[in-house]
Amino acid sequence: MSINVNVFFVSDRTGITAETLGNSLLTQFDGIDFRKSTLPFINTVEKARSTVDYINHLAETSGSRPILVSTTVSDDIRAILRGANSLFLDLFDTFIPVLELELNLHATNTAGRAHGVADTKRYYARIDAMNFALEHDDGQSSRGLASADIILIAPSRCGKTPTTLYLAMQHGIFAANFPLIEEDLEDQKLPRTIVPLSEKLFGLIVDPDRLHQIRSERRPGSEYASLRQCSFELRQAEAMYRRLGIPYVNSTTMSIEEIATLAMQEKGIRKQSF
Amino acid sequence: MSINVNVFFVSDRTGITAETLGNSLLTQFDGIDFRKSTLPFINTVEKARSTVDYINHLAETSGSRPILVSTTVSDDIRAILRGANSLFLDLFDTFIPVLELELNLHATNTAGRAHGVADTKRYYARIDAMNFALEHDDGQSSRGLASADIILIAPSRCGKTPTTLYLAMQHGIFAANFPLIEEDLEDQKLPRTIVPLSEKLFGLIVDPDRLHQIRSERRPGSEYASLRQCSFELRQAEAMYRRLGIPYVNSTTMSIEEIATLAMQEKGIRKQSF
Known part of the structure; x- marks a missing residue:
C-alpha cells in the first residue's frame, strides 16, 4: 500500500515557480503518492489564513503531514503560511538572505515578477x-x-x-x-x-x-x-x-x-x- | 554605474528548473546587471570540471564573484561544482535532506526527471x-x-x-x-x-x-x-x-x-x- 502525502504549491502569483521547484524535488522520491494542488494568487492575509485552515484540516483528516512548497514574497503572508501544520519549504526564506549578504543589497519583496509582465x-x-x-x-x-x-x-x-x-x-x-x-x-x-x-x-x-x-x-x-x-x-x-x-x-x-x-x-x- | 554579476544556471539536464529558481530570486534585486547563462547537460565529471575552470576564470577577470544556481542531482558532479569560486546555490543540497527526514526515505538521485519524458x-x-x-x-x-x-x-x-x-x-x-x-x-x-x-x-x-x-x-x-x-x-x-x-x-x-x-x-x- 503506497503512502499518500498532500503537497501544496502556494504562491502570491501564478504558482509556476513553486510547481517547478516542488515537482523537481518530488521526482526524487519513489513509492509515495503525492497529491498535488496549486494554490495561486494567495496575496492577502485573509486568503493566507483560509489556506492555513484548509491545510490544517487536511493534516488532521489525512493521517500524514502535508508539504507546503511556497514562493511567497510577502513577509506577512509567509509568516501566516509558516504556521500551518505542514513541512514548510519556502524559496525566499531559504535563498534570499544568502543573496542579500552576497550582493550587499536588500531584496525588494515584490510579488509576481517571475511570471508577470515585468517588461x-x-x-x-x-x-x-x-x-x-x-x-x-x-x-x-x-x-x-x-x-x-x-x-x-x-x-x-x-x-x-x-x-x-x-x-x-x-x-x-x-x-x-x-x-x-x-x-x-x-x-x-x-x-x-x-x-x-x-x-x-x-x-x-x-x-x-x-x-x-x-x-x-x-x-x-x-x-x-x-x-x-x-x-x-x-x-x-x-x-x-x-x-x-x-x-x-x-x-x-x-x-x-x-x-x-x-x-x-x-x-x-x-x-x-x- | 551599475554592478555586473555573472549568473550561471547549471544542470545535468535542461536547466529549466535552475532558470526558474534563479530568475525568481534575481527579480528581487534591483540595480544589478545580472549576466545570465544557462549551462545545460553538465552530466559528466569532465564537463563539471571545465565548467568550474570557466567560472573561476570569469571570477578572476570580471571583478565580482559569480553566482551559480544549480539543480544537479548527482552528488559527484555537485561536489565539483561546489568547488568553483562562486556563490553556490543548489536546490537539492538545500531541500532534499529536509524532505528525506520528513518522508523517512532516501532520494533516488536520478537526473532529468523534472523535464524528461518520465511518463x-x-x-x-x-x-x-x-x-x-x-x-x-x-x-x-x-x-x-x-x-x-x-x-x-x-x-x-x-x-x-x-x-x-x-x-x-x-x-x-x-x-x-x-x-x-x-x-x-x-x-x-x-x-x-x-x-x-x-x-x-x-x-x-x-x-x-x-x-x-x-x-x-x-x-x-x-x-x-x-x-x-x-x-x-x-x-x-x-x-x-x-x-x-x-x-x-x-x-x-x-x-x-x-x-x-x-x-x-x-x-x-x-x-x-x-
Missing part, C-alpha cells in the same frame, strides 16, 4: 515569436524564413511543431519548421527554399517504431504509416543530415524541453527569460 | 493537447469543440491564441478559442456554435489603447484598427460577458502565465505537471 517589450517579443512560429509552421510560408533563428526539419510527424512552438513561447526565439517530403528524401536534397538557409537548420528523427505508431493513429493501415515507409524516410533523413553536416537529434526518448534545449545549444542561441 | 502517456497527452489547440484555433473547426476543457472567446487580437497554446503546452489542457466578430458583438449574441458550450467559455478583453496599438501594427490606418472600433468591440464584449455570466479578465497588464492560471482557477481545471 512590455519582452512580452511583445514573445507574442511576436509565437505568431512567427504559427505563420512558419510546416513550411506554410517562406516569406519570413530568412529572419528565423532556427528552422527545424524532419519527415512528417517527428515532432517539429511542438518544439517550434515551445522555442517561441518559452524563449521568444523565431523558430520555423519545414517538412522533408518523400521526394526530398529520395533525392537526398533539401527543399529548394531552405537551401540558402542551411546554417539555421536543425534536424529531427525518431525511432521507426515510434513514427509508425504515431502515423498509424492518423492514417491507420496507410502506406504513409507503414513501418517500411517510416524506416525509409528516417534512414534517408539521417543520411542527408550527416552528409550535409546538419546537426540533429533522435528525439524518441526526449521531452520537448530537452529537444529545444539541445537545439538551442547546438545553434548557439541564447535563452531569453520571461 | 510516455503524459507526453502524448501533451502533444494531443497541442494538436487540439492548433486545430481549434480561432474557430477553425467546431468538430471537437465539445471535448474542449475550456474555450477562450474575445474580439480579434486580444491574445486568445498564445493563451490557448500555453494551456495546452504547459498543462495538457484541451483548449480551444473562438473569435467574437462584429456581428456577434453588435447583436450581443454568442456565435451559434458555442451557445451549447457556454459552461466552457472564458472571455478576454484588453484596454482599447492596447488593442488599437496591436491592430495598427497589422493593418495601420484601417477602420478595424481604429480606436473607435476597438473601444466599441471591447465595450460590447464586456457587456456580453457580464450579461451571460461568462467569467473574463482584462489581460492588459498580465502575462500569458497569469491569464492561463486565472482561467484555470475560474473553470476549476486542475493542472497537470509534465
Whole structure:
C-alpha cells in the first residue's frame, strides 16, 4: 500500500515557480503518492489564513503531514503560511538572505515578477515569436524564413511543431519548421527554399517504431504509416543530415524541453527569460 | 554605474528548473546587471570540471564573484561544482535532506526527471493537447469543440491564441478559442456554435489603447484598427460577458502565465505537471 502525502504549491502569483521547484524535488522520491494542488494568487492575509485552515484540516483528516512548497514574497503572508501544520519549504526564506549578504543589497519583496509582465517589450517579443512560429509552421510560408533563428526539419510527424512552438513561447526565439517530403528524401536534397538557409537548420528523427505508431493513429493501415515507409524516410533523413553536416537529434526518448534545449545549444542561441 | 554579476544556471539536464529558481530570486534585486547563462547537460565529471575552470576564470577577470544556481542531482558532479569560486546555490543540497527526514526515505538521485519524458502517456497527452489547440484555433473547426476543457472567446487580437497554446503546452489542457466578430458583438449574441458550450467559455478583453496599438501594427490606418472600433468591440464584449455570466479578465497588464492560471482557477481545471 503506497503512502499518500498532500503537497501544496502556494504562491502570491501564478504558482509556476513553486510547481517547478516542488515537482523537481518530488521526482526524487519513489513509492509515495503525492497529491498535488496549486494554490495561486494567495496575496492577502485573509486568503493566507483560509489556506492555513484548509491545510490544517487536511493534516488532521489525512493521517500524514502535508508539504507546503511556497514562493511567497510577502513577509506577512509567509509568516501566516509558516504556521500551518505542514513541512514548510519556502524559496525566499531559504535563498534570499544568502543573496542579500552576497550582493550587499536588500531584496525588494515584490510579488509576481517571475511570471508577470515585468517588461512590455519582452512580452511583445514573445507574442511576436509565437505568431512567427504559427505563420512558419510546416513550411506554410517562406516569406519570413530568412529572419528565423532556427528552422527545424524532419519527415512528417517527428515532432517539429511542438518544439517550434515551445522555442517561441518559452524563449521568444523565431523558430520555423519545414517538412522533408518523400521526394526530398529520395533525392537526398533539401527543399529548394531552405537551401540558402542551411546554417539555421536543425534536424529531427525518431525511432521507426515510434513514427509508425504515431502515423498509424492518423492514417491507420496507410502506406504513409507503414513501418517500411517510416524506416525509409528516417534512414534517408539521417543520411542527408550527416552528409550535409546538419546537426540533429533522435528525439524518441526526449521531452520537448530537452529537444529545444539541445537545439538551442547546438545553434548557439541564447535563452531569453520571461 | 551599475554592478555586473555573472549568473550561471547549471544542470545535468535542461536547466529549466535552475532558470526558474534563479530568475525568481534575481527579480528581487534591483540595480544589478545580472549576466545570465544557462549551462545545460553538465552530466559528466569532465564537463563539471571545465565548467568550474570557466567560472573561476570569469571570477578572476570580471571583478565580482559569480553566482551559480544549480539543480544537479548527482552528488559527484555537485561536489565539483561546489568547488568553483562562486556563490553556490543548489536546490537539492538545500531541500532534499529536509524532505528525506520528513518522508523517512532516501532520494533516488536520478537526473532529468523534472523535464524528461518520465511518463510516455503524459507526453502524448501533451502533444494531443497541442494538436487540439492548433486545430481549434480561432474557430477553425467546431468538430471537437465539445471535448474542449475550456474555450477562450474575445474580439480579434486580444491574445486568445498564445493563451490557448500555453494551456495546452504547459498543462495538457484541451483548449480551444473562438473569435467574437462584429456581428456577434453588435447583436450581443454568442456565435451559434458555442451557445451549447457556454459552461466552457472564458472571455478576454484588453484596454482599447492596447488593442488599437496591436491592430495598427497589422493593418495601420484601417477602420478595424481604429480606436473607435476597438473601444466599441471591447465595450460590447464586456457587456456580453457580464450579461451571460461568462467569467473574463482584462489581460492588459498580465502575462500569458497569469491569464492561463486565472482561467484555470475560474473553470476549476486542475493542472497537470509534465
